[in-house]
Amino acid sequence: MEEKAGARPAAGAERKPGMTGGRQGGPGGKFRAVEKPKNVKNTIARLLGYLKEDKYKLVIVFACVIAATICNLAGSYMLRPIINGLGDDFLRYQQSTDKAAVVVSATANLVKKLAIMAAIYGVGIIATYLQQRIMIGISQNALLKLRNDLFHKLQSLPIRFFDTNSHGELMSRFTNDVDTIGEMLNNTLVQLFSGSITIIGTIILMFYTNIWLSLIILVMMPVLTKAGGFIAKQGRRHFAAQQAALGALNGYIEESVTGQKVVKVFCHEDTCIKEFDALNAGLRDKQIKAQFIGGIMGPVMGNLSQINYSLVVCVGGLLCITNGFDVGGLTVFANYSRQFSRPINEISMQVNTIFTALAGAERVFSIMDQEPEVMDEKEAVELKEVKGEVVLDHVTFGYNPDKVILKDISLYAKPGQKIAFVGSTGAGKTTITNLLNRFYEINEGQITIDKIPIGKIRKDSLREHIAMVLQDTHLFTGTVRENIRYGRLDATDEEVEAAARTASAHSFIMRLSDGYDTMLEGDGANLSQGQRQLLNIARAALSKAPILVLDEATSSVDTRTEKHIEHGMDRLMRNRTTFVIAHRLSTVRNADAIMVLENGEIIERGTHEDLLAQKGRYYNLYTGLQELD
Ligand SMILES: Nc1ncnc2c1ncn2[C@@H]1O[C@H](COP(=O)(O)OP(=O)(O)OP(=O)(O)O)[C@@H](O)[C@H]1O
Ligand SMILES: [Mg+2]
Structure with missing residues (x-):
């Protein structure tokens, strides 16, 4: 027993990091554990295949991204003429005798420039809105097709596949993996593209504004990026450990909840609590590290970029005094220097999302590449009479x-x-x-x-x-009637009831709260084992198949009910090979x-x-x- 209980957490520990709680918020979110896809090119090509249908929409999206990014850059550049204009107006005001006229013309000037700036930003906002709307449509369409393909594939796979693959793993293809792919399609692609254009645009504008200050940025940037990269790497390491610990703990809780009866039967509560405590403490330790790094990442990077900013402003200020550099230019440059690291950081984060999503996509495609059930031969015949x-x-x-x-x-x-x-x-x-x-x-x-x-x-x-009552009963979420009708979809209500009577299920069904309309959930968890078997027998009884297979169909039914079923089935089996x-x-x-x-x-x-x-x-x-x- 000890050994068994001890082995339990391992099941949870096997979960992939990120499987449980992978997408929760908090500082850990920055450091998604990175999984390396094996065949990037092939996977990307297949994913792009899902976007093909919407390729024209994609072109519009990218045009919108370009427009939005240019508007953003141009809008912030407008500060330069605005500030310089204000400076000029200030001098004019000082020297003029008709101060009122200067104020009027300065205000008109300012309003005009602000209107242009607002118009530019307005276009940017519209472009961003369009890009978001269209891209979400595209990516959700792609996900729809992906899920469809995956589900269709699952239906075509042989029983051997389901017998040899863990159901939890298969489910996580639909949930986690498709989710990460969706996240990538929703945001990452666009951000990657807009980030790249922003970086290029900012560099061009910086050099255009001032070469000397640009050189400072070019020297400082690698330092900042390296520092950020170092912290992010530490973060990822600790985050992966945190996710593994979280997975182990969640797995343990899940097993304890589902297996609580067995735990109690073998009086394993104390062992369970001890094991849980160890896992829980492990999670706390890992979380402290991960969250600490996550917490300091922002401030450290902020301070570093503040140093960068101060340096730019200092040197820029000196250039204004000695070299005739305009104050408006300094203002926009200082802004750019601050904004510059944002897209770089963003891109480096997105790379992780992309890798995780590609690894997920690879797993999804690996299911799609499974051999389907052996196809029927061309000359395969249909059975008749x-x-x-x-x-x-x-x-x-x-x-x-x-x-x-x-x-x-x-x-x-x-x-x-x-x-x-x-x-x-x-x-x-x-x-x-x-x-x-x-x-x-x-x-x-x-x-x-x-x-x-x-x-x-x-x-x-x-x-x-061939009608079969399988050894492992299974009931779907739905009413009792629907579950029986699974045996033959075109059966009338009367036929369903007759089948239930044959299977001796009628009387217990009538005692359920809503009779035949009682909802069954979780594989009929609200029924007894024997009752579940009766419904399965009713299902087979409804079918008109000439061959009937009953695998331990009545093993959980009492002997008297079994006799009843036998009598009922005898009638049914008369013309069937059983x-x-x-x-x-x-x-x-x-x-x-x-x-x-x-x-x-x-x-x-x-x-x-x-x-x-x-x-x-x-x-x-x-x-x-x-x-x-
Ligand atoms: N999907 C599978 N893959 C590999 N081996 C299997 C698989 N299913 C069953 N076996 C093996 O085949 C053998 C026969 O299993 P089977 O289920 O036919 O037994 P059974 O006679 O129905 O037993 P029971 O009375 O317990 O239902 C067993 O040794 C089992 O381990
Ligand atoms: Mg068997």
Whole structure:
């Protein structure tokens, strides 16, 4: 037990940094842990493919970005003539005798220039608005297509894929990865572009305004960038550690909440609390470091750029006195020197977002590149008027080629017969059902339905003709009625109710708060295990498929209800070939043939009476169980 409890946090720790709480605000947000994508070029090309449809809109967006950036730069440059004009007017005012006339003309001048400045900024605002509106539309469209493609792909993937991939990981493709891609498309692309233009534009304007001051900036800038880069690197390191700790803690909490019953059953509360305390303290330590760095980043950078600013103003002031540099020029230059580091910092931050998003996109695309379920052959046929003769002919199968699970299974089921499989856990009973509806393809041998090999039948047609009650029940969010109707979408309410009666589910459904309209949530968490099974049986009963597979369908149902179901199903099964898997041997007694499976082989077969007479494995199972009873 100790070991098990100890192993739990590891599950959380495996989460990718950033999976949980990755996008929360706070200082950590600046330092998203960076994941390196493997094939940047290819991934970008594929992502761009999602924007292709909107390429003209993209051109408009970039035109708007250019316009907005130019307006921004030009607007701030307007300060120069405004301040210089004011200086000139001041001198005129000092020297003039008609002071009132100077005031009037100075005001008119000022208003004119301010109006021009406002107009420039106005155009900039409109351009920014347009750019935002259009870009969000483009990126949301792209995300829509991406999610669509991903979901369509998921529906086409073979069961093997879902059996071998963690569901949590698959879900995080839809949530986290698509989210980060969205974030990149929404903001990053535009910011990267506008940041670059701003930097180039600012450099040009700075050199245009004053060469000497520009040289100071060019020397200071690398120092500032290096310092910022150093702090950001530290921040990223600590932030990644913080995210890992957060992931571990969240994973632990999640497991504790979902597994609380087991924790209580084994009296593990104290161990749990101890383990939680350790993780919690770990998170605090990591957070202190990460948040501290996040907190000082702003002030440190602010102070450094203040030094830069003061230097520019000092030297600029001297140039004004000695070199005839205009005060307006100094003002706009000082502004530029302050603004200059912003786009640089922004771009360096965006690079992280881009890497994270590309890594996410890579994971999304890797799912899209998965082999889909084997396609139907061209000449695959549709089943029509199936009688229900099922033959397994020397079938051999293994989930992995190197490990055979089913060995040389042969059996013949006449239409309408009931064939039962019994045998110990892990013998391969469910595996046979997986082969019948081609969740997995057989390695050797052949399965035929009405003499047609199932490999030559279209999959949808094949599955339409086989109704299954799976060993793991599943109910979708929706009403009881909708869940039963899943078995046949065009069934009427009366048919749904009849199916429920057949499955002995009607009486308990009527006792639910809203009867057939009761909402089921979280895989039917508000129902008992047996009730969930009854709904699954009702679903299969509703289907008109001529072949029925019941895998431990009644294992959680009491024996009396099971008898009821049997009677109901007998009517239903009369014309259907039925495969029944059950551990409870009373369930299979009346089968036409019982197959006893052991280690993937049929070791005994015959009717209940035959097998008892053989005094072999089945006899032992049956009599042993009776003794236990
Ligand atoms: N998706 C899978 N991938 C690889 N191996 C699997 C897979 N599913 C089952 N197996 C293996 O195949 C064997 C047979 O499993 P199967 O589910 O058919 O047993 P079963 O007879 O239905 O047992 P139970 O009575 O417990 O339901 C087991 O050894 C199991 O470990
Ligand atoms: Mg099974």
